[in-house]
Amino acid sequence: MSQSVDAAGTWTTVIGGELLEIPATIEGIRATLSPERAAEFDRVVARTHASKLPQVLADWALPAEALAEEDEVIARLKAGDHSDSVSQDDLGDGGGEAR
Template identity: 45%
Template sequence: MDPTFKTIVDGELVELPATIATIRAELPADKAAQFDAEVEHAGADRLPLVLAQWALRSTGADQEDDELFRRLEASEDIGAVEADDDAARGAA
């Protein structure tokens, strides 16, 4: 069984292909050449990120992110706290 990425998209746990071959197999033919070129020229340190980005493209996660950033740009309170915020750690 091929490895998978696991992530949350729209509140649901999803498993995504996580090998070059399985990601390529999920792509439409017109995107496969673009994927191959990007993978072939990605530095070793960036390859996991490139693969994850391509695997996520079919999930709608990018639209979810776009909506979140739109809300942030509009200064909407989305309930986020800074990682170093004492309240985030439960300190009083």
């Protein structure tokens, strides 16, 4: 997921070809969840190692269609279809700095 984070506490990402802002704070993500999901979120975040926290938060912040889109891309790549892919070698100097 390509993303940027603003000072207001949102991530900006592209999902389904559209620019979307999603919460980038624990409080913001929690506010979007039902009470049952919020309780599960609290349990997961409490057990998450700090090094993995950004990915866990992103997973909870992303809408279901974004996760489905990621699953489709992974399945396509596993099947050997690398169309629309860019080799890391083709990114040039500094290409790995921002996603």
